[in-house]
Every structure is written in structure tokens, then in C-alpha cells.
Amino acid sequence: MAGYTQSEPPEIRTIASYLRDERILQIIAQIAFVIIVAIVTGLIVGSMLDGLAARNLSPNFSFINDHKFFEIGEAPDWYTSDDSYKEAFLVGVINTLRVVTVGLVFTTLLGVIVGIFLLSSNWVLRTVSRVYVEILRNIPLLVQIFVWFFVIVLSLPTLNDSLRLPGEGILFLPHRYLLYLIIGIPYFIYARRLSADQPFRQLAKSAGFAALIVAEGAFVLIRDLHGQGVDAFLLLYIIASVVGIFAFFQGRKWWWTTAVGVLMGQVVAGTLFYLGVLPAGGFKPTTSSVILLNNRGLVFPQIQATSRFSEWMAFVILGSLVAAVIWLYAARITEETGRPIPRGLYAFLAIAIGVVLGWFVVGFEPAPSTIAVEQDGAIVIMEVEEAREEALLTPEQELELTSSPLRVTLPERRGRRFVNATTLTPEYLALLMALVVYTSAFIAEIVRAGIQAVPRGQLEAARAVGLSQAQTLRMIILPQALRVIIPPLGNQYLNLSKNSSLAIAIGFADVFQVSNTIINQSGQSVSGFIIVLSTYLLFSLIISLIMNTVNKRFQLVTR
Amino acid sequence: MSAVDPILESQDQPKDDEPIIICRDVNKWFGDFHVLRDVSLEVALQEVLVIIGPSGSGKSTFIRCINRLEEHQEGQIIVDGIELGHDVRNIAAIRREIGMVFQQFNLFPHLTVEENITLAPMKVRHWPKERAQQKAQELLERVGIPEQAQKYPGQLSGGQQQRVAIARALAMEPKIMLFDEPTSALDPEMIKEVLDVMKELALSGMTMLVVTHEMGFAREVADRVVFMDHGRIVEEGPPEHFFDDNVEHHPRTELFLSQIL
Numbered sequence: 094m095a096g097y098t099q100s101e102p103p104e105i106r107t108i109a110s111y112l113r114d115e116r117i118l119q120i121i122a123q124i125a126f127v128i129i130v131a132i133v134t135g136l137i138v139g140s141m142l143d144g145l146a147a148r149n150l151s152p153n154f155s156f157i158n159d160h161k162f163f164e165i166g167e168a169p170d171w172y173t174s175d176d177s178y179k180e181a182f183l184v185g186v187i188n189t190l191r192v193v194t195v196g197l198v199f200t201t202l203l204g205v206i207v208g209i210f211l212l213s214s215n216w217v218l219r220t221v222s223r224v225y226v227e228i229l230r231n232i233p234l235l236v237q238i239f240v241w242f243f244v245i246v247l248s249l250p251t252l253n254d255s256l257r258l259p260g261e262g263i264l265f266l267p268h269r270y271l272l273y274l275i276i277g278i279p280y281f282i283y284a285r286r287l288s289a290d291q292p293f294r295q296l297a298k299s300a301g302f303a304a305l306i307v308a309e310g311a312f313v314l315i316r317d318l319h320g321q322g323v324d325a326f327l328l329l330y331i332i333a334s335v336v337g338i339f340a341f342f343q344g345r346k347w348w349w350t351t352a353v354g355v356l357m358g359q360v361v362a363g364t365l366f367y368l369g370v371l372p373a374g375g376f377k378p379t380t381s382s383v384i385l386l387n388n389r390g391l392v393f394p395q396i397q398a399t400s401r402f403s404e405w406m407a408f409v410i411l412g413s414l415v416a417a418v419i420w421l422y423a424a425r426i427t428e429e430t431g432r433p434i435p436r437g438l439y440a441f442l443a444i445a446i447g448v449v450l451g452w453f454v455v456g457f458e459p460a461p462s463t464i465a466v467e468q469d470g471a472i473v474i475m476e477v478e479e480a481r482e483e484a485l486l487t488p489e490q491e492l493e494l495t496s497s498p499l500r501v502t503l504p505e506r507r508g509r510r511f512v513n514a515t516t517l518t519p520e521y522l523a524l525l526m527a528l529v530v531y532t533s534a535f536i537a538e539i540v541r542a543g544i545q546a547v548p549r550g551q552l553e554a555a556r557a558v559g560l561s562q563a564q565t566l567r568m569i570i571l572p573q574a575l576r577v578i579i580p581p582l583g584n585q586y587l588n589l590s591k592n593s594s595l596a597i598a599i600g601f602a603d604v605f606q607v608s609n610t611i612i613n614q615s616g617q618s619v620s621g622f623i624i625v626l627s628t629y630l631l632f633s634l635i636i637s638l639i640m641n642t643v644n645k646r647f648q649l650v651t652r
Numbered sequence: 653m654s655a656v657d658p659i660l661e662s663q664d665q666p667k668d669d670e671p672i673i674i675c676r677d678v679n680k681w682f683g684d685f686h687v688l689r690d691v692s693l694e695v696a697l698q699e700v701l702v703i704i705g706p707s708g709s710g711k712s713t714f715i716r717c718i719n720r721l722e723e724h725q726e727g728q729i730i731v732d733g734i735e736l737g738h739d740v741r742n743i744a745a746i747r748r749e750i751g752m753v754f755q756q757f758n759l760f761p762h763l764t765v766e767e768n769i770t771l772a773p774m775k776v777r778h779w780p781k782e783r784a785q786q787k788a789q790e791l792l793e794r795v796g797i798p799e800q801a802q803k804y805p806g807q808l809s810g811g812q813q814q815r816v817a818i819a820r821a822l823a824m825e826p827k828i829m830l831f832d833e834p835t836s837a838l839d840p841e842m843i844k845e846v847l848d849v850m851k852e853l854a855l856s857g858m859t860m861l862v863v864t865h866e867m868g869f870a871r872e873v874a875d876r877v878v879f880m881d882h883g884r885i886v887e888e889g890p891p892e893h894f895f896d897d898n899v900e901h902h903p904r905t906e907l908f909l910s911q912i913l
């Protein structure tokens with residue numbers, strides 16, 4: 094770094110020479126500017142406050158504690174119409190956040206997909222996505238919200254003719270099957286990655302499945318020993334085991350033979366159950382649908398944490414910590430030895446093991462079979478099944494009686510509404526869809542431009558040094574595309590969050606709609622709007638802060 | 653297509669007298685446009701081959717076919733005993749053995765000079781980071797800019813960038829280096845520094861295919877010069893052959909040489 098540093102000549106400086114120094118002049122100019130702005134602002138705000146005071150309208154925030162009858166169409170359970178304005182406002186904030194956070198996630202996903210389609214070499218895909226973008230970004234958002242609300246959501250089938258998924262209801266499998274998938278799939282990927290000349294590859298592949306099958310068998314057997322009746326999954330287990338062992342000795346295509354075996358087992362077990370040959374054990378059939386869509390909204394299962402949830406979370410957190418350690422440690426090993434380690438996979442496995450192990454350990458103790466319930470004003474101890482049949486169990490008791498950490502319940506219709514379900518209102522759906530779809534058109538263009546901004550030479554250079562396609566994308570194309578994408582993407586995020594205030598047009602109780610009602614009821618327009626303005630400002634600042642932080646990571650260093 | 657598994661075949665080294673690159677009747681079209689017509693060429697180990705020809709004659713396309721940045725449609729290209737086909741393993745294996753230097757440098761602007769050089773050895777050859785960094789330092793010294801390792805490409809001059817690009821290609825320890833007009837985007841005073849590096853590389857025994865208009869370089873360093881026009885190899889021979897006025901040339905060659913010399 095030698096050579097160019099020039100030492101200042103030791104000169105005696107007069108006041109006049111300081112005033113000629115451009116650096117000092119700049120500082121003086123900035124100070125003067127701030128002072129002028131402060132004075133002007135002070136004058137304007139001062140006269141405004143004077144005027145308001147003269148008409149007895151001085152900002153005063155004590156009204157937010159007032160109680161007036163205030164009904165909100167879409168509010169959490171804790172809210173009642175007798176609550177104060179403060180609670181009503183909070184409900185509005187929650188509703189806005191529900192739309193904005195979910196909307197940001199979905200609009201990003203959709204926008205990225207459409208943006209990639211815009212560059213597709215497939216003519217149909219390219220043209221369809223181009224038409225999508227052009228239509229959506231050229232129609233005012235307000236119009237689109239109305240279309241989503243009146244033309245699409247409100248003309249969905251009525252309650253009785255709800256669109257159902259799956260149509261005929263499902264056979265509700267024990268949750269652990271989902272968990273088997275969570276470990277099974279990464280394990281499967283791992284086993285595939287082992288190179289063919291590693292002697293344990295075949296063993297590792299089959300052993301994984303064998304372990305899964307043994308685990309299931311052990312679980313079922315132990316449950317049976319606890320006296321929970323014959324489990325139809327025992328049959329499934331036997332079939333899958335036979336296929337798995339067979340596949341093990343076959344050595345080739347072990348995975349799909351096993352998968353087919355498991356499927357066959359399910360079909361056979363399911364059929365036998367329907368025919369009444371097998372009694373219902375852990376195999377609980379239900380004819381409810383998982384997702385229902387009608388002109389009163391979207392209904393899907395409710396997931397609740399039970400009393401065992403926190404113990405389970407301890408396992409999950411432990412798994413995550415182990416994953417973090419593996420992640421860092423593997424990076425170091427790769428640096429030191431060059432050996433590539435699929436550390437993402439290992440980290441995922443660690444978390445998955447925490448999740449599954451915790452699930453089993455925490456859920457091992459069966460739920461109590463008797464419970465104290467209130468019947469005809471007296472407390473009686475009753476069999477759980479009996480109490481459930483007579484509908485004596487409170488929701489809290491149902492949670493107590495679930496042996497797993499999460500209680501997932503399928504929507505059940507009671508009259509005009511659904512219980513044990515999560516319901517999204519038509520207003521929420523329409524606003525969410527309109528915001529997501531509208532913003533995605535802009536994001537798609539941003540993504541397209543970002544990818545196109547990476548010169549072709551970069552791709553060629555990456556290929557020429559031998560990077561694989563995935564490595565090229567991850568290490569060369571994405572970092573450079575993101576640099577172009579992130580600033581305008583942040584603007585779109587801001588747009589979506591601000592545009593959510595159009596909720597008022599269809600009566601969705603977002604922060605603006607609620608505040609508007611509060612202002613009308615209380616007459617506190619100045620204070621009310623100060624609150625609304627600061628709320629949106631806060632949202633925007635948070636988004637900007639996050640996007641700026643991300644953006645800094647992708648800045649290019651140039652001369 | 654050879655019947656032998658090309659991967660296996662590559663494991664026993666080709667004998668010294670066997671060409672490291674063999675092209676037989678290579679043809680390529682861009683849509684209807686016939687860019688390469690029956691190009692046949694063999695390059696020996698440690699040979700320095702200079703390709704010259706008018707703009708649009710297919711020089712770039714030809715050398716880009718050798719590391720599969722372009723796909724040829726007919727004929728055979730065999731590099732180091734591996735035939736280039738659609739097998740991705742072969743393509744990857746060949747790309748590991750071939751370094752390429754582009755007219756526009758194509759350094760990765762978001763990575764430092766050192767990261768540009770160490771990326772492929774670490775990710776493709778699975779070297780430890782320390783080894784890759786050592787290699788990078790050696791190469792930067794070799795190309796004459798050891799003090800620039802922590803800078804970003806945007807902070808370097810064109811000549812420095814091109815030298816980093818050469819170092820980046822060399823870091824993979826390739827057997828063959830392709831140069832596509834490496835000095836055409838440079839100011840005159842920077843051309844020499846890049847050519848010096850290339851000369852040194854040629855003297856060290858690297859097999860090189862160089863597309864260039866630098867006739868001085870061709871005369872001094874090349875073992876053989878190939879003249880291409882309209883997608884064909886029109887004439888080839890040692891550099892003296894091209895720069896000797898007494899030799900009877902193909903009229904196209906004559907025209908081209910008269911324009912650039």
C-alpha cells in the first residue's frame with residue numbers, strides 16, 4: 094500500500110482559510126439546512142395545534158381506553174364487542190399483519206415462479222406468463238380486489254355444495270406416518286448420494302427402511318400390549334416388512350419395491366377394514382374432508398398445541414442446536430480437508446430426529462382412559478369414549494386427552510359453521526389473493542430482469558471452470574441476480590403492505606378500517622390519524638430495515 | 653462413437669505421441685446457418701496452436717465446441733481420450749481438464765480475486781481451502797499480481813483482470829488452455845502484459861489453442877497456425893509458412909494476411 098499517501102503541508106490556517114475549505118463549507122451548509130427545516134416544521138405544526146386547540150380538537154390519546162359497542166367481523170376469540178378501542182385497534186393490527194405476512198410469502202413464491210417462466214424456452218409457458226403479467230399489472234388493484242371478492246369468492250358454491258378436498262373424505266392416518274416421511278425422504282436422498290463403490294451403500298439403503306419398519310412394528314406392538322386393541326397397521330407392518338426384507342436381498346431398486354409394498358399394505362389393510370374383516374384399532378377412519386371451500390370462506394384443519402407440546406419443543410430445539418453444530422463443524426471440515434459434506438442434509442436429519450424422537454417419547458404415555466366431567470351439575474368420572482359421545486368434553490379436556498404434542502382436527506360441520514377447524518373469511522381470502530396476485534406480476538418482472546442482468550459470460554465462465562449446474566446457479570447466478578432484484582423487491586414489499594389498506598373497500602377489518610370506525614365513533618380524527626400514520630410508517634420501516642440489511646450483503650465492490 | 657467406456661479409457665494416459673485433441677469432420681449449424689464445416693484437426697500434447705481468420709469465420713464457435721460451451725451436431729471431438737457426447741460425466745471430466753480464457757475476462761464480480769481462483773479447485777476438485785489459497789498465491793505471483801488477492805475484479809485494470817482470469821483457469825491444473833481473443837478488449841499497453849504471461853505458459857509446456865489477431869505472438873510462440881474462413885480450415889502450417897512472402901497462399905488467406913499484417 095506504499096507510495097501515494099501525501100502528508101498535509103504544515104500550514105498555519107486562518108479563519109478565512111477554514112471558511113474556504115470545501116469540507117467545512119459542506120458541514121455548515123448541512124447544519125443550516127437542518128435548522129431551517131426545524132423552524133419551518135415548528136411553525137406549521139405550531140399553528141396547526143393552535144387551530145385545533147381553538148376548536149377544542151387538540152390531540153389527546155386518552156380516548157383509546159373508552160369502551161363503546163364495537164363489533165368486528167373478523168377477530169380472535171379473546172376480543173369482545175365490549176372491549177376498549179385499544180383492543181379493537183390491536184385486532185386491526187393483527188388482521189393487517191395476517192394479510193401482509195402471508196401475502197409477502199406467497200407473492201414472492203408466485204412472483205419468482207412466474208419470473209422464471211418469463212424466461213422459459215417453452216413458448217407456451219413464456220407466453221402464458223407474459224399475458225399473466227401484462228393483464229395483472231395493467232388493471233387497478235382496487236378493481237382486482239372487487240373482482241376477487243364479488244366475482245370469484247362470493248360466487249363460490251354454497252355451504253352445502255362446498256368444494257372438498259379430498260372429495261370423499263380421507264382415512265385419517267396416525268400422524269407418525271408424516272414423521273416417517275420427514276426422516277425417510279432425507280435418509281433416502283442420503284443413501285442415494287453414497288457412491289456405488291462404498292461397500293455399505295446397499296446396506297445403508299435397506300437398513301434405513303428396515304429401521305423404519307422395525308420402529309413402526311415396535312410402536313404398534315407396544316401399543317397393543319398397553320391394551321389398545323388389535324391394530325390394523327400390524328398387517329401393514331407385516332406386509333411392508335416382508336417386502337422390505339425381500340427388497341433387501343434383491344439389492345436393486347430396493348426403494349420402490351418397498352414403497353410399492355407399503356402402498357399395497359395400505360390398500361389391503363384399508364379394504365379389509367372397510368369390509369369389516371379388521372376391527373378399527375389405531376386405524377381411525379373419517380369421512381370428513383381436509384379442506385373445504387365455499388362462499389363463506391376456506392375451511393381447513395385446526396392444529397392445536399396440547400399440554401405435551403412444550404416437552405416436545407425441547408426435543409425440537411435440542412435437534413436444532415445439534416443441527417447448527419453439525420452445520421458449522423461440517424463447513425470447517427470441508428474447508429480443512431476439501432471433502433464435500435452434504436451438511437444441509439445432515440442438519441435437516443438432526444432436526445428431523447429431534448422432531449420424531451420427541452414425538453415418540455412425549456407421546457408414548459397413553460392418554461388417560463377416564464376423565465372427570467360435569468354432568469347434570471355433578472362431577473362424575475367417566476370413560477373418555479362415553480364422555481365424548483355425550484359431548485361432555487370441553488375443548489381444554491380434549492387437548493388434555495391427546496397423547497401427541499399436537500392435536501390436529503378435521504373440520505366438522507355444526508349447523509351453519511364448522512368446528513374444530515380454521516376458517517378464513519371471504520374478505521380475507523379476496524384481499525389476500527388480490528394482493529398476492531397483483532404484486533406477483535411486478536415481482537415476476539423484477540426477477541426476470543434480475544436474471545437477465547447477469548451476463549451470459551458469467552454462466553460460460555462458471556461452466557468452463559467445471560462448476561455443476563446447481564453450483565453455477567447457487568454460487569454465480571443467484572448472488573449476482575439478487576443484487577439487482579433485492580432493492581426493487583423491497584419496494585414491492587412496501588407496496589403490498591401499504592396496499593393492504595384497500596381492505597376497507599370490501600370491509601375487511603384491517604388496521605385502517607378499524608381505525609376509521611374508531612375515528613368516526615370517537616370524533617378524534619387528528620389523534621386517530623396520527624396513530625394510523627405511525628402504524629403504517631412502522632410497518633414500512635421494519636420492511637425497509639430488513640431489506641436494506643439483506644441488500645448490504647449483495648453489494649458489489651467496484652472502483 | 654467408440655465402443656469402449658470413455659471414462660475407463662481415459663484412465664490410462666494417452667501416449668505422448670497420441671494427439672490430446674482429435675476433431676474429425678466436425679459440423680455445426682446455428683439454425684440454418686452452417687458455422688463449422690467438416691473441421692478436422694489434431695492437437696499434440698504441449699503444442700501451441702494459433703487460430704486466425706476473419707470475423708464470423710467460426711473460430712470462437714470451434715474452440716467453444718472443445719469444452720462443450722457449444723454443442724457440435726456432427727463428427728467427433730475426443731479430448732484426452734474422452735469423447736464429447738451427451739454424457740454429463742464426460743462433459744464434466746473434459747471441462748476439468750480444459751481451462752478457458754475469454755475476451756471479456758468474465759471474472760465473477762461478487763468474489764475477490766482469490767475467491768475467483770479458489771472457487772473451482774475447492775468445489776470441483778475438492779481441495780482443502782488452504783491448498784487452494786496457496787495455489788492461488790502461486791499463480792498470482794506467476795501472472796505478476798501477487799498483491800491483488802483481496803481485491804474485487806471491479807477494482808482492477810483490464811490487463812490485471814485478464815491475468816486473474818488466466819490464473820483462475822490454471823488453478824484447476826488443466827492439461828489444455830483455450831484462449832478466445834484474450835487481448836482484444838485491452839488497451840495497447842496492457843496487451844503486452846497478458847501476452848507475456850501467455851508466452852511464459854507456452855514455454856512451460858502447456859497445450860494451448862489461441863484465437864488471436866496478435867501476429868507477433870503467433871510468429872514467436874506458435875507451433876502451428878490454422879487459418880479458418882466460412883467455417884472451414886482453409887490452410888494450416890508452421891508460422892513461418894504464413895509469414896513467408898515467397899509461399900503461395902490460398903487467395904482468402906492472402907487477402908486476410910494483407911489486411912492485418
Ligand SMILES: Nc1ncnc2c1ncn2[C@@H]1O[C@H](COP(=O)(O)OP(=O)(O)OP(=O)(O)O)[C@@H](O)[C@H]1O
Pocket residue numbers: 682685687705706707708709710711712713714
Ligand atoms: N449463438 C449463436 N446463434 C446464431 N448464430 C451465431 C451464434 N454464435 C455465433 N453465431 C454466428 O456464427 C458465426 C461464427 O461466429 P464466431 O463467433 O465463431 O466467429 P469468430 O470467428 O469468432 O468471429 P470474431 O473474430 O468476430 O470473434 C457468426 O456469423 C455468428 O454470427
Ligand SMILES: [Mg+2]
Pocket residue numbers: 711712713832833
Ligand atoms: Mg470470436
